Amino acid sequence: MKVFFKIIKWREKLGVLNVLASILAVGIGMAILVLSLYMCQINISLGLQTIYAGSLGRYNSISETLLRATILALISYGLIISFTAGVWNIGAEGQYIMGAIASTIVCLTLGNILGYFLIPLAMIISVIIGAAWALIPGLLLVKLNINEVLTTLMMNYIAQYILSWLVTGPLQDKTSMFPESPYIPKQAFLPRIIPIYRLNYVSLILLILLAPLIHIVLGKTWFGLSLKILGSSKRTARYAGINVNRTIIISIVISGALAGLAGALEIMGVQYKLRPGIVQGYGYTGIVITLVGNLHPYGALLASVLMASLINGISETCQLFQIPIGLAQILQGIFLITVISLRFLFRFLIEKYSKVYGE
Amino acid sequence: MANSDDKILLQTINISKTYPGGIRALDKVSFELKEGEIHALLGENGAGKTTLIKILSGILHPDEGKILYNGVEVAFKNPLDAMSLGIGVVHQHPLLIPNFNVYENLKLYATIIRQRLKIEELTNLLKIFKVEKSVLDKKIADLPSSIRQKIEILKVLLFKPKVLFLDEPTSALTPIEVEELFNILKDLKEEKKSIVFVTHKIKEALKISDRITILRRGKKIATLENKGNLQEDVLATLIVGDTTLKAVSEKVEGLPRNASDEHVLVVEDLHARDDLGIYRLKGFNMKLRRGEILAIVGVAGNGQKELVECLTGLRRFDKGNIRYFNSIYTHIVDFCDVVRKYKVSYITDDRIHTGIARDLDFLTNIMLRDICIEGRGIFIDKKYFVKRAKEMIAKYDIKAPHEKILVNQLSGGNIQKLIVARELEVKPSIIIAEQPTQGLDVKTTIFVRSLLLSAKGDTSILLITYDLEEALSLADRIIIMYDGKNVAEHSSKDIDLKRLSLEMLSGVT
Numbered sequence: 076m077k078v079f080f081k082i083i084k085w086r087e088k089l090g091v092l093n094v095l096a097s098i099l100a101v102g103i104g105m106a107i108l109v110l111s112l113y114m115c116q117i118n119i120s121l122g123l124q125t126i127y128a129g130s131l132g133r134y135n136s137i138s139e140t141l142l143r144a145t146i147l148a149l150i151s152y153g154l155i156i157s158f159t160a161g162v163w164n165i166g167a168e169g170q171y172i173m174g175a176i177a178s179t180i181v182c183l184t185l186g187n188i189l190g191y192f193l194i195p196l197a198m199i200i201s202v203i204i205g206a207a208w209a210l211i212p213g214l215l216l217v218k219l220n221i222n223e224v225l226t227t228l229m230m231n232y233i234a235q236y237i238l239s240w241l242v243t244g245p246l247q248d249k250t251s252m253f254p255e256s257p258y259i260p261k262q263a264f265l266p267r268i269i270p271i272y273r274l275n276y277v278s279l280i281l282l283i284l285l286a287p288l289i290h291i292v293l294g295k296t297w298f299g300l301s302l303k304i305l306g307s308s309k310r311t312a313r314y315a316g317i318n319v320n321r322t323i324i325i326s327i328v329i330s331g332a333l334a335g336l337a338g339a340l341e342i343m344g345v346q347y348k349l350r351p352g353i354v355q356g357y358g359y360t361g362i363v364i365t366l367v368g369n370l371h372p373y374g375a376l377l378a379s380v381l382m383a384s385l386i387n388g389i390s391e392t393c394q395l396f397q398i399p400i401g402l403a404q405i406l407q408g409i410f411l412i413t414v415i416s417l418r419f420l421f422r423f424l425i426e427k428y429s430k431v432y433g434e
Numbered sequence: 435m436a437n438s439d440d441k442i443l444l445q446t447i448n449i450s451k452t453y454p455g456g457i458r459a460l461d462k463v464s465f466e467l468k469e470g471e472i473h474a475l476l477g478e479n480g481a482g483k484t485t486l487i488k489i490l491s492g493i494l495h496p497d498e499g500k501i502l503y504n505g506v507e508v509a510f511k512n513p514l515d516a517m518s519l520g521i522g523v524v525h526q527h528p529l530l531i532p533n534f535n536v537y538e539n540l541k542l543y544a545t546i547i548r549q550r551l552k553i554e555e556l557t558n559l560l561k562i563f564k565v566e567k568s569v570l571d572k573k574i575a576d577l578p579s580s581i582r583q584k585i586e587i588l589k590v591l592l593f594k595p596k597v598l599f600l601d602e603p604t605s606a607l608t609p610i611e612v613e614e615l616f617n618i619l620k621d622l623k624e625e626k627k628s629i630v631f632v633t634h635k636i637k638e639a640l641k642i643s644d645r646i647t648i649l650r651r652g653k654k655i656a657t658l659e660n661k662g663n664l665q666e667d668v669l670a671t672l673i674v675g676d677t678t679l680k681a682v683s684e685k686v687e688g689l690p691r692n693a694s695d696e697h698v699l700v701v702e703d704l705h706a707r708d709d710l711g712i713y714r715l716k717g718f719n720m721k722l723r724r725g726e727i728l729a730i731v732g733v734a735g736n737g738q739k740e741l742v743e744c745l746t747g748l749r750r751f752d753k754g755n756i757r758y759f760n761s762i763y764t765h766i767v768d769f770c771d772v773v774r775k776y777k778v779s780y781i782t783d784d785r786i787h788t789g790i791a792r793d794l795d796f797l798t799n800i801m802l803r804d805i806c807i808e809g810r811g812i813f814i815d816k817k818y819f820v821k822r823a824k825e826m827i828a829k830y831d832i833k834a835p836h837e838k839i840l841v842n843q844l845s846g847g848n849i850q851k852l853i854v855a856r857e858l859e860v861k862p863s864i865i866i867a868e869q870p871t872q873g874l875d876v877k878t879t880i881f882v883r884s885l886l887l888s889a890k891g892d893t894s895i896l897l898i899t900y901d902l903e904e905a906l907s908l909a910d911r912i913i914i915m916y917d918g919k920n921v922a923e924h925s926s927k928d929i930d931l932k933r934l935s936l937e938m939l940s941g942v943t
C-alpha cells in the first residue's frame with residue numbers, strides 16, 4: 076500500500092484519486108466490453124471497428140452521437156448540482172419525460188400562431204414543467220422528511236404512464252396506427268447545422284456553454300459553496316447559517332429544469348413527435364455519467380460523449396452481428412459499480428494510510 | 435451493607451485508555467466491585483465514567499491494564515463476551531430500535547444474548563416497574579422517554595445479570611420513578627447482584643450506594659465507604675478538585691477591562707424543549723456586557739445545549755426572548771441575518787460533525803462563516819481567501835502543509851484551531867464559544883484560551899463550558915446553570931469553590 080501512495084504522490088488529494096477512479100472504471104468497462112465480444116465469438120478488431128464506425132467513424136454517426144450526448148450531458152449537469160448538495164435525485168427520467176410532454180403540447184397547440192417564438196417558448200415551458208416535477212419530491216423532502224430517492228424514483232413511473240396515456244389518448248395522431256402524437260410543426264424543428272444531419276445548433280451550444288457555466292457556479296460562487304457544504308454535512312450547513320431547506324429545493328429544481336430541457340431537445344431536435352420511444356433510460360444513464368464524470372461538468376461532458384458513443388456504436392454492432400442489444404446497459408452498470416467501489420476503496424486507503432497533520 | 439471481606443467479583447488493575455486525538459480518558463484506574471454491593475461511580479462530565487463502563491462491558495478495549503472477573507483475567511473482544519459472563523449494561527441513551535415495538539425489542543435482545551424470553555418473568559417485572567402490559571405492543575418511538583428508560587432497564591434485568599451497570603439511569607426519570615428504581619436496585623442487592631451506578635448527582639450516590647468511587651479527569655481520586663457519614667460538600671470538592679483554585683490565581687492579569695454596562699446579548703425568561711419534548715430551559719436569564727467574558731457553567735444536560743441552539747437559531751423556543759444589541763427576537767428564523775447585522779460568531783463543541791465540512795478542503799472551511807457575512811454577493815474572491823488561509827496557518831500555528839489539504843487530514847487540535855481562527859478572523863462583536871478547549875492537549879488548550887483572552891475587549895464572549903477550571907481561568911463573571919435555570923452568579927474575583935461546586939452539582943444556592 077505504501078508503494079501505491081509513493082507512485083501517486085497526491086496522497087492529500089482525494090480529488091485526483093476520484094479522477095483516477097473514473098478512468099479505471101472506464102478502463103475496466105472497456106476490458107469487459109472486449110471480453111463480451113470475445114465470448115460472442117466476434118472478431119475483436121472487427122467488433123471494435125464497428126463500434127467506432129457507429130459512434131464517431133462517419134459524419135452521420137458523429138452527428139447522432141453528439142446529439143445523444145447533448146441530452147445526456149444536460150441531464151447530468153443538473154444532477155451534478157443536486158448530487159453536490161447531497162440531494163439524490165433519481166428522477167431525472169421522469170423530469171425529462173415531463174419536459175418532452177410539455178414541449179410537444181406547446182408545439183402542437185401553439186405551433187401555427189407563434190412563429191419564431193415557438194422554440195424558445197416550448198423550451199421555457201418544458202424547463203418549468205421539469206422543475207415543477209422535481210419540486211414535488213423536493214417539498215416532500217423538506218416538509219415531511221420523505222426520502223427523495225424513493226419519491227423521485229416513483230415519480231418516474233407516474234411520468235411514464237402519463238406519457239403512455241397521452242400517446243394512446245388525447246395526443247394520439249388519429250391517422251397513425253402507432254401510439255404516437257402527430258409531428259410537431261416544421262418551425263418547431265431545431266435548426267440543423269448541416270441540413271442532412273440531425274445535429275442542431277441549440278443542442279450543441281447548450282452542450283458546450285453549460286459546462287463552464289456550471290463549473291463557475293460550483294467553484295466560484297457563494298451559492299456553489301453552500302451546495303458543497305450542504306452535501307458534506309447538513310449540520311455544518313445549518314451551523315454556517317445556510318438555509319438548508321431552500322438550498323435543497325433550489326438544487327433539485329435546477330436539476331429538474333435541466334432534465335426538462337433535455338426532454339424538449341429530444342422532441343424538437345431528435346424525434347419531432349411524442350412517442351414511447353423517447354424513454355430510453357436517459358435519466359438513469361445520466362446518473363452513471365454524473366458519477367463517472369466525478370460530479371464535475373467537464374467530466375460529465377466527456378463521460379456523456381463516451382456514453383453516447385458506446386450506446387450508438389454498440390447498438391450498430393449488435394444489429395450487425397445479431398447479438399443481444401443489452402450490452403450497452405451492461406456496460407453502464409459496470410461503470411457505475413466500479414466507479415463507486417473504487418472511490419470507496421480510495422477513500423478508505425487515504426483515511427487508513429495517509430498522514431494526519433499535527434499529531 | 436456489604437462487608438469488607440466480601441468477595442471481589444470484578445476488578446480492574448491500572449486500566450488506561452487514550453482516544454484517537456490524544457485524549458487520555460482513563461489513566462491507570464484500579465477499580466473493584468464486590469459481590470452484592472451497589473457501587474456509585476461519581477464524577478464530572480469527561481471524568482472517564484462512561485469510558486470505564488464501556489471497557490468493562492466489552493465495547494472498548496483498554497490500551498493497558500487488566501480486567502479480572504472472579505479473580506481470573508479476562509479480555510472482552512466484544513460486548514457479547516461480557517454479556518455471556520453475566521454483565522448487563524443499561525446505557526445512558528436507551529439502545530432500543532424506534533420502529534420495533536417493546537416486545538420485539540426484548541425478543542431481539544434475547545436473541546442477541548442467546549437466551550429465552552420468559553413471559554412470567556416479563557409480566558412480573560412489568561408489575562414491579564408499574565408499566566402497563568399493553569405497552570408491549572407499542573412502538574418505542576411512540577413512548578415517552580421515561581418509559582423508554584424503564585424498558586431499557588427492564589430489558590437488561592430480565593436476563594438476571596450478575597453484574598449490572600447503570601449509566602446515568604435517572605436522567606429521564608421523575609423523582610418518584612427514581613425512588614422506585616432505587617427500591618428495585620436494593621432488592622437486586624439482596625439477591626447478591628453487584629451494581630455499578632454511574633452518576634454525577636451526589637445526592638443519588640449517597641442515597642443508594644454502599645461505596646463511592648470518584649473519578650476526575652481520567653484518574654481515580656478515591657473510593658469511600660458510604661456509611662451515612664459522608665458530607666455532600668466534601669464529595670463536591672473531591673469531584674471538582676483543588677487544582678481549579680490554582681487556576682484562579684494563575685489567571686492572566688493585566689488585560690484591558692473594557693467591560694462596560696452596555697448589554698450586547700440579553701436572554702430573558704427563556705423556555706425551550708429538547709427533541710423529545712421535555713423542557714430543558716425553564717426560565718433562563720442572562721446579560722452579556724460589552725467586552726467581557728461571561729461563563730455559563732454547569733453539568734452537561736442542564737440545558738446548555740438547548741440554550742446555544744436557541745441563541746444560534748437552531749432551536750425554537752416557547753417563551754421568553756433573546757436580544758442581540760437593539761433587536762429583540764421572540765424566535766430566530768434566520769441566524770444568518772443576525773450574524774450579518776451584528777457579526778456574531780459561534781465556536782461549536784461538535785467540531786467534527788458541525789464545525790467543519792469534513793470532506794472539503796481547508797480553504798473552503800475557512801470561508802464557512804463568511805457565507806452569512808459576505809455571502810450576499812455572487813462571486814467568491816478566491817485570492818483574498820487564499821491569502822487569508824495562509825495568514826491563518828501562520829498566525830494560529832495550524833499544522834497544515836497547504837490550504838488545499840482536506841480538513842479531515844488534520845488532527846483534532848488543528849481542526850479546533852481552524853475553527854477558532856475562522857470565528858475570530860471575521861472580527862466578531864460577540865463570540866458564542868461552546869467548550870472551546872474540549873479534548874485538546876495542554877499546549878493547545880493554553881493557546882486557544884490565550885486567543886479568547888486577547889480577543890476580549892473588542893469582542894464580548896459568552897463561554898459555555900462544563901469545565902469549572904476553564905471558566906475560572908477565563909471569565910469575568912460566572913453564571914451557574916442548573917436544571918434549565920440560572921441558579922447563581924459570581925464575579926470572578928470572589929469565588930468560593932465549595933459553594934460553586936455545590937451549586938453546580940445540586941443546584942443549591
